[in-house]
Amino acid sequence: MGEAQRQCWVDEQDGRVVLHLGGAWSLAGLRDLSAQLSGPDGPLGGGRPRLPQRLDGQALQHLDTAAALLLLGALADAGTDLAQLELQHFDARHGRVLEVVRKRYAETTAAPPKRPLAALGRFGKATSEMGQLLLGHVEFFGRTLTEIGRVLLNPRRLRLHELFAQLGQVGVNAVPVVVLVTFLIGVVMAYMLGLQAERFGANIFVVDGVALGMTREFSPLIVATIMAGRSGAAFTAQLGTMKLTEEIDAIRTLGLEPAQVLVVPRVLALVITLPLLVFVGNVAGLAGAAMMANATLDITPQVFVNRLHLALAPRHYVIGLAKAPVFALFIAVIGCRMGVAVSRDTRSIGINTTSTVVQGIVAVILLDAMFAVFFQELGL
Amino acid sequence: MNAPALADEVVVDVQNVHTRFGKQMVHEDLSLQVRRGELVALIGGSGSGKSVLLREILGLQRPTAGTLRVLGTDMWQSPESERAAVRRRFGMMFQEGALFSSLDVAGNVATPLLEHTDTPPALLPRLVNLRLALAGLGAEVGAKMPAQLSGGMKKRAALARALALEPEVLFLDEPTSGLDPITARAFDALIEFLNRDLGLTVLMITHDLDTLLSIARRIVVLGRGRVLADGTAEQVMSVDEPWIKSYFSSRQTVHSDPARAGQAPADGA
Numbered sequence: 350m351g352e353a354q355r356q357c358w359v360d361e362q363d364g365r366v367v368l369h370l371g372g373a374w375s376l377a378g379l380r381d382l383s384a385q386l387s388g389p390d391g392p393l394g395g396g397r398p399r400l401p402q403r404l405d406g407q408a409l410q411h412l413d414t415a416a417a418l419l420l421l422g423a424l425a426d427a428g429t430d431l432a433q434l435e436l437q438h439f440d441a442r443h444g445r446v447l448e449v450v451r452k453r454y455a456e457t458t459a460a461p462p463k464r465p466l467a468a469l470g471r472f473g474k475a476t477s478e479m480g481q482l483l484l485g486h487v488e489f490f491g492r493t494l495t496e497i498g499r500v501l502l503n504p505r506r507l508r509l510h511e512l513f514a515q516l517g518q519v520g521v522n523a524v525p526v527v528v529l530v531t532f533l534i535g536v537v538m539a540y541m542l543g544l545q546a547e548r549f550g551a552n553i554f555v556v557d558g559v560a561l562g563m564t565r566e567f568s569p570l571i572v573a574t575i576m577a578g579r580s581g582a583a584f585t586a587q588l589g590t591m592k593l594t595e596e597i598d599a600i601r602t603l604g605l606e607p608a609q610v611l612v613v614p615r616v617l618a619l620v621i622t623l624p625l626l627v628f629v630g631n632v633a634g635l636a637g638a639a640m641m642a643n644a645t646l647d648i649t650p651q652v653f654v655n656r657l658h659l660a661l662a663p664r665h666y667v668i669g670l671a672k673a674p675v676f677a678l679f680i681a682v683i684g685c686r687m688g689v690a691v692s693r694d695t696r697s698i699g700i701n702t703t704s705t706v707v708q709g710i711v712a713v714i715l716l717d718a719m720f721a722v723f724f725q726e727l728g729l
Numbered sequence: 730m731n732a733p734a735l736a737d738e739v740v741v742d743v744q745n746v747h748t749r750f751g752k753q754m755v756h757e758d759l760s761l762q763v764r765r766g767e768l769v770a771l772i773g774g775s776g777s778g779k780s781v782l783l784r785e786i787l788g789l790q791r792p793t794a795g796t797l798r799v800l801g802t803d804m805w806q807s808p809e810s811e812r813a814a815v816r817r818r819f820g821m822m823f824q825e826g827a828l829f830s831s832l833d834v835a836g837n838v839a840t841p842l843l844e845h846t847d848t849p850p851a852l853l854p855r856l857v858n859l860r861l862a863l864a865g866l867g868a869e870v871g872a873k874m875p876a877q878l879s880g881g882m883k884k885r886a887a888l889a890r891a892l893a894l895e896p897e898v899l900f901l902d903e904p905t906s907g908l909d910p911i912t913a914r915a916f917d918a919l920i921e922f923l924n925r926d927l928g929l930t931v932l933m934i935t936h937d938l939d940t941l942l943s944i945a946r947r948i949v950v951l952g953r954g955r956v957l958a959d960g961t962a963e964q965v966m967s968v969d970e971p972w973i974k975s976y977f978s979s980r981q982t983v984h985s986d987p988a989r990a991g992q993a994p995a996d997g998a
Binding site for chain 2 (some may be wrong): 695
């Protein structure tokens with residue numbers, strides 16, 4: 350089967366133009382076949398408008414539907430009426446394949462409707478979707494708060510089992526990563542501040558800087574960011590999968606309220622654990638700073654702790670911890686809401702999970718900025 | 730040309746396959762051959778290892794022992810390049826369709842064509858439409874996302890994707906499950922058309938008695954880790970094996986009870 354083998358040629362029989370097919374006409378050789386058929390030297394190309402009225406399949410060794418479509422498409426494009434086309438000397442199988450494609454040819458020419466939105470249209474659509482999303486968040490937030498209120502009025506409605514399961518997943522299991530990250534942040538802060546402070550012989554003030562920065566800003570912010578990525582995403586993926594497998598519908602048909610069974614335990618779990626994790630982060634961060642101070646700034650742990658007592662006013666510490674439950678509330682509500690909002694296909698779980706993480710982190714930083722202004726105005 | 734010589738060619742060859750999950754024996758010395766042009770239905774009770782066998786044939790799950798060949802290529806021993814080549818020569822339709830949810834239907838069907846063939850760009854949309862038409866879908870379905878399709882359309886779209894590369898062998902996992910009887914019969918007709926008119930060899934898992942009795946020319950019954958029966962519907966039904974007896978009589982009992990003929994199925998009175 351050399352390259353030179355002709356797979357189509359034209360001659361005349363009884364005053365009719367006959368297109369002969371030969372060799373293997375298959376999907377693998379479409380480009381080559383197309384070139385032979387409609388190229389400058391091909392029977393359907395160039396300056397020789399000899400439209401075949403008959404096809405001859407005697408020399409054909411193989412014909413599949415893709416090649417048949419190519420052939421019929423080229424013939425139709427050249428102006429042949431496919432319905433009038435006669436077939437001769439075709440092997441029964443090849444003839445069937447050709448007839449199968451001929452019967453469906455009209456259906457294949459329809460172009461799928463594709464109308465990409467213009468830039469302005471996309472902008473409008475995105476804006477409107479964003480509005481819908483935020484509106485949905487507000488509604489969900491309200492419903493969740495109502496449901497938490499009901500639980501507070503009647504504590505027996507609380508799903509303790511689910512709450513403890515979530516406390517374990519959201520809180521206890523997050524301790525290692527929180528310790529690791531905040532410890533390293535403490536190390537870095539002490540090192541960077543130390544580089545500056547050493548030049549003025551003000552080593553001891555590194556403790557002031559780390560203590561204030563860590564407890565009031567960095568630990569809450571970093572731990573909340575970790576939890577937005579870790580627990581917010583988990584909530585969306587869990588609830589999204591449950592939505593997809595109709596578990597949430599099943600909960601509702603059993604006369605239970607999904608918000609109460611699924612959402613409240615998750616929100617409460619995160620609101621309870623985030624301040625605790627921030628505390629863990631504070632300790633780990635200060636430990637990291639103390640270690641670095643001991644190693645590079647000649648500040649012994651003893652001196653570090655003594656200075657800490659003087660430098661760190663309790664209000665900074667309390668403000669840091671107080672921000673945590675608010676961050677947690679927003680992260681958990683966004684995570685749960687995006688999970689419930691998953692539509693009925695697997696792709697949207699991925700999209701919503703990604704969106705949860707982005708929204709969670711943006712929300713945390715926005716809240717933190719608002720807190721900063723708020724406490725500033727209050728003079729705290 | 731060489732059609733008669735091809736007719737006896739074994740395209741799926743399962744030789745002495747053993748499969749064990751922990752202590753549970755799924756296949757015990759199971760052997761099975763499918764020849765070119767056959768339309769074979771694989772049946773068996775839950776846990777009889779039908780799906781596992783199909784996954785082993787496809788090269789998705791490794792058997793404990795034995796060889797599985799598709800179109801002459803050992804799906805577990807041959808070099809990866811050979812196995813990749815043979816994968817382009819068979820098509821698989823998964824039970825739930827397994828359509829790529831991030832692509833529209835046309836994109837799903839076009840994926841294998843774009844990856845594995847040198848199809849001229851001008852021909853690609855036509856070829857995709859032809860695949861959809863062969864699977865009984867209109868060209869307008871191509872623009873839809875998988876999530877927008879009904880169960881029957883999902884299966885048809887999955888079939889269109891399985892047909893993309895002109896496969897010689899088609900594997901189907903419960904093609905009519907979850908479809909209403911009218912859609913299911915139309916799907917049967919479609920499978921028979923592919924087998925008869927396009928010459929595809931078909932191996933399918935099915936529990937649909939109508940499919941078995943109408944289009945399956947050969948039925949293979951799996952049970953207790955091996956092939957319990959193999960042959961036409963009549964031959965299989967005559968095998969003296971309790972599971973087979975109750976399987977084929979499951980519908981006769983409903984139909985042959987004259988007392989229920991004109992009655993609503995809701996009974997208990």
